[in-house]
Amino acid sequence: MNEVYEFEWVEVADFDDMSSYAAELFERQLLRKPDSVLGLATGASPIGFYEKLVERHAQGTFSFAQTWTFNLDEYIGVEPSHPTSFHNYMKEHLFEKVNLPVTRRHLPDGMADDLNEACLRYEMMIRTSGGIDMQLLGIGVNGHIGFNEPGTSFHSRTHIVDLAESTRTVNAKYFPSKDAVPRQAITMGIQTILEAKQIVLLALGEQKVEAVEQLKRGVISEDFPASCLHRHPHVTVFYGK
Numbered sequence: 001m002n003e004v005y006e007f008e009w010v011e012v013a014d015f016d017d018m019s020s021y022a023a024e025l026f027e028r029q030l031l032r033k034p035d036s037v038l039g040l041a042t043g044a045s046p047i048g049f050y051e052k053l054v055e056r057h058a059q060g061t062f063s064f065a066q067t068w069t070f071n072l073d074e075y076i077g078v079e080p081s082h083p084t085s086f087h088n089y090m091k092e093h094l095f096e097k098v099n100l101p102v103t104r105r106h107l108p109d110g111m112a113d114d115l116n117e118a119c120l121r122y123e124m125m126i127r128t129s130g131g132i133d134m135q136l137l138g139i140g141v142n143g144h145i146g147f148n149e150p151g152t153s154f155h156s157r158t159h160i161v162d163l164a165e166s167t168r169t170v171n172a173k174y175f176p177s178k179d180a181v182p183r184q185a186i187t188m189g190i191q192t193i194l195e196a197k198q199i200v201l202l203a204l205g206e207q208k209v210e211a212v213e214q215l216k217r218g219v220i221s222e223d224f225p226a227s228c229l230h231r232h233p234h235v236t237v238f239y240g241k
């Protein structure tokens with residue numbers, strides 16, 4: 001349970017490289033198991049990954065027809081159709097471009113009347129699907145994964161979070177102003193993420209160097225959420241400047 005594992009560290013030359021390698025891993029997963037359950041992420045890091053995955057899918061070697069997807073997180077109070085929602089991001093970068101049926105795509109419901117119930121339902125759906133086979137992650141400058149901010153329990157499951165000020169500042173670029181950035185989100189918990197069978201982390205660029213260094217130091221602490229990944233036996237980290 002408290003075992004510590006080595007990551008597979010893959011240094012990449014650039015964004016294109018990282019995106020291709022990660023897309024290849026997911027393609028192989030879908031070739032091996034067409035009804036895979038994929039855990040997906042948003043943000044700037046996976047944009048190239050989705051592009052490559054869509055390109056590979058267009059070649060006709062694999063299909064999303066039997067695949068299930070679960071995204072890590074969604075803002076609370078942002079309509080799915082709004083340009084800044086993660087629902088919209090996924091439509092734009094993946095869902096509209098591949099043959100993944102609507103009923104197989106899942107993101108947390110940040111518009112639910114009962115948000116706590118929405119969190120429980122999300123966990124249940126992941127479990128019912130058989131659990132996540134391959135989970136894509138980015139990393140926040142403060143080490144967050146999903147929206148699990150520093151201090152989040154490693155035992156957490158899908159839950160409501162108050163976004164850290166640093167996260168709201170970083171994400172302000174997607175909104176008209178920082179004030180417009182939601183203060184809360186629903187995110188898969190750390191425990192939810194750790195239950196994925198395989199994890200692929202994208203951590204590229206100057207902004208992420210410090211976070212990567214901290215990961216390399218290997219200190220496991222809830223103050224640095226991504227450090228939980230040292231407890232997972234199968235993590236690949238694509239990193240570089």
Ligand code: GLP
Nearest residue numbers: 042043044045138139140146147
């Ligand atoms: C966001 C997301 C994370 C993402 C991270 C890094 O706030 N909730 O899932 O991994 O920040 O984003 P980026 O890839 O844009 O640096």
